[in-house]
Amino acid sequence: MPSARQHTYETEVVWTGNLGTGTDSYRSYRRTHEVSAAGLPPLAGSADPHFRGDADRWNPEQLLLAALAQCHMLSYLHVCAVGGVVVTAYTDHATGTMEETGDGGGHFTRALLRPQVEVASPEMADKARSLHADAHRLCFIANSVNFPVNHEASVTVAGA
Known part of the structure; x- marks a missing residue:
């Protein structure tokens, strides 16, 4: 039986929403982050606004x-x-x-x-x-x- 071809993908997600106290409480941090992959422009990410995210970023x-x-x-x-x-x-x-x-x-x-x-x-x-x-x-x-x-x-x- 021939082996399946496999493809591996890599991304990096970096949280940028620490307002100084980390996740000290539910309201003490932003949900902002950057999604990136080698050689590509980063995507500005956040949570859905229903979950305290920013509407101007991808969720x-x-x-x-x-x-x-x-x-x-x-x-x-x-x-x-x-x-x-x-x-x-x-x-x-x-x-x-x-x-x-x-x-x-x-x-x-x-x-x-x-x-x-x-x-x-x-x-x-x-x-x-x-x-x-x-x-x-x-x-x-x-x-x-x-x-x-x-x-x-x-x-x-x-x-x-």
């Missing part, structure tokens, strides 16, 4: 949803390129639902991706719609989460 919940949307898009563009469908534009307005639990934790219960795809010609539209299923099956991130990732895709034709 982990948004990053998870963005990773799902990015992965689907990249898988979709691949299957379209291989399948002879010319995509000329792609936008996704994704939403995710997270539920808090009584113990202070929580979990995502679903994600809904809404890719809006534009293709080069009318004869590509039907195949473009069907390839979302293949992209979902290939998406590394969707295959790694324990909640449903659904799609409401639309396809239009350039210049139509």
Whole structure:
């Protein structure tokens, strides 16, 4: 049996929210941090504003949803390129639902991706719609989460 190819990823998260007394109390620190990886610009992170975070910084919940949307898009563009469908534009307005639990934790219960795809010609539209299923099956991130990732895709034709 051939061995699976493995890929390793590294990031660094550095907390920047110590206001002088550390986590002395729930209100004594900021949730700010920086997410970085070698050779890439840092992302300014925080908690969701509902959890005392800063609204002008990315939170982990948004990053998870963005990773799902990015992965689907990249898988979709691949299957379209291989399948002879010319995509000329792609936008996704994704939403995710997270539920808090009584113990202070929580979990995502679903994600809904809404890719809006534009293709080069009318004869590509039907195949473009069907390839979302293949992209979902290939998406590394969707295959790694324990909640449903659904799609409401639309396809239009350039210049139509």
